[in-house]
Amino acid sequence: MKTAVVLGTGLIGTSVALALSRHGVLVLLEDRDPDAARTAASLGAGTVLVPEGLEQPVDLAILAVPPAHVARTLRDAQARNLARAYTDVCSVKGSPAAEAASLGLDTTGYIGGHPLAGREKSGPLAARADLFEGRPWVLTPDQGTRRDVLNRALELVSLCGAVPVVMDPVEHDHAVALISHAPHLVSALMAARLEHASEEAARIAGQGVRDVTRIAAGDPALWREILTANAGAVADVLEDYAGDLAAVIGSLRSLAKEPNSPAGEAAAEELVARLRRGNAGQARIPGKHGAPRAAYAAVPVVIGDAPGELARLFAAVGAIRVNIEDLAIEHSPGQNVGLVTLYVDPDAAPGLAAQLVERGWTVQN
Ligand SMILES: NC(=O)C1=CN([C@@H]2O[C@H](COP(=O)(O)OP(=O)(O)OC[C@H]3O[C@@H](n4cnc5c(N)ncnc54)[C@H](O)[C@@H]3O)[C@@H](O)[C@H]2O)C=CC1
Ligand SMILES: O=C(O)C(=O)Cc1ccc(O)cc1
Helix, strand or coil, X not given: CCEEEEEXXXXXXXXXXXXXXXXXXXEEEECCCHHHHHHHHHCCCCEECCCCCCCCCECEEEECCCHHHHHHHHHHHHHCCCECCEEECCCCCHHHHHHHHHCCCCHHHEEEEEECCCCCCCCHHHCCCCCCCCCEEEEECCCCCCHHHHHHHHHHHHHCCCEEEECXXXXXXXXXXXXXXXXXXXXXXXXXCCCCCCHHHHHCCCHHHHHHHHHHHXXXXXXXXXHHHCHHHHHHHHHHHHHHHHHHHHHHHHHHHCCCCHHHHHHHHHHHHHHHHHHHHHCCCCCHHHCCCCCCEEEEEEEECCCCHHHHHHHHHHHCCCCCCEEEEECCXXXXXXXXXXXXXXXXXXXXXXXXXXXXXXECC
């Protein structure tokens, strides 16, 4: 790919443009908000497209606009003969394709796309060239999609460092309802419980509540569009969730009323069964770069809140010659220690823990 146009230079469009520019692709930028395109250009994402600026169609146009704008942006771009192939990055795939068909557009030159990577921030200033590195990128070709269009989209995915996954649009929308859209709402509803929390409660917030609510910081205007475009599938997931929630509340009420009775015991068992199903579901989430989650052993190490502590720990693990496969850091402001959980080969874990203790580190059991 030598040339591309990015239409919509927000978080995702600018991230794509940065990745392509770094690979030497000449990228032209356009946004209905001229400031967004200028900002993206100033970040090194490409050059602002001027109306008379295109002598011939570019190799690929990437539509990175909100869901309800995809089909109309495709119509306008095709009318301007902007590109030889078109794709989008929208979080839903069924409705833009249906709208494109109903507008009578040339859908042979268009392939739906969706990078499964994002941030809870919007706009070009939140963009990152490496946002898609190792992440799945769904493509939804249909029987009419031209082979050169599919290949161009595959090249885009590869230049962004992502992993292509081919899916049917309807199957995609059900999948993202489960793994992205319903979780977003659950996160938002949980975070909303904190709106009127006392100062004291907010101050002691730890890593768990941060993990559960991180995506609740997303842009409500964009999420309104995503949820509108996938409302039925998201409602299906949340209906099942509501059933579980009602059962859990029932168990907790029994426990609160008579914890030491047979009924309380049954309620506790019921809760544990649901927590175990949570363990099982969580274990289905693939590890880094989409690889199957390996059974790593966790070695939790307490570190002091001082500059260079993390580097000192890594150097110690390196000297013990153990590879860190994954890492989690728990740190709550106001506390003078943090907990670093090192995930390592299970065979190496006991030796690593013992040697770290020998070197003066505190390893939790
Ligand atoms: N935010 C996220 O984490 C992810 C978003 N997506 C999808 O990427 C697309 C863009 O989302 P973000 O970059 O997050 O939003 P954003 O709000 O950061 O950027 C959207 C940009 O599109 C521009 N725009 C809106 N309508 C336009 C039109 N008709 N013509 C030209 N420009 C127009 C806006 O001015 C804005 O600069 C959406 O379809 C979203 O579903 C996909 C993966 C992750
Ligand atoms: O922030 C995160 O972890 C996300 O998962 C963001 C995200 C939002 C919307 C998408 O269509 C894809 C990814």
